[in-house]
Amino acid sequence: MFKAYKLAKVNERDAKIFLDNIVNRMPEVYEKIESGYYLRLYNEDKEAWNIYYDILINKKTSDYKDIAWEIVKDCKVN
Structure with missing residues (x-):
C-alpha cells in the first residue's frame, strides 16, 4: 500500500x-x-543455505588457499 501511495x-x-x-x-x-x-520454498532455501554453511565450516583455510592458487594459475596469460 505504501508503494501505491508513493506512486499516487x-x-x-x-x-x-x-x-x-x-x-x-x-x-x-x-x-x-x-x-x-x-513454506516449501522457504524450507528448501533454508536447507540449501544450511548445507552451504556446513561445508564452509568444515573446510580448512588452507584448502581455500590451494583452491584460490589453482584458479590464479589457470588465469595466467602466457
Whole structure:
C-alpha cells in the first residue's frame, strides 16, 4: 500500500495500475499460501543455505588457499 501511495503522489494512473495488478494476482498468491508453496520454498532455501554453511565450516583455510592458487594459475596469460 505504501508503494501505491508513493506512486499516487507522482501519477495516480500508475498507482491504479499497480493496485489493479495486485488485485488480479491475489487469488494466485492466496492459493500458493494455502497449498504451502511459499513454506516449501522457504524450507528448501533454508536447507540449501544450511548445507552451504556446513561445508564452509568444515573446510580448512588452507584448502581455500590451494583452491584460490589453482584458479590464479589457470588465469595466467602466457
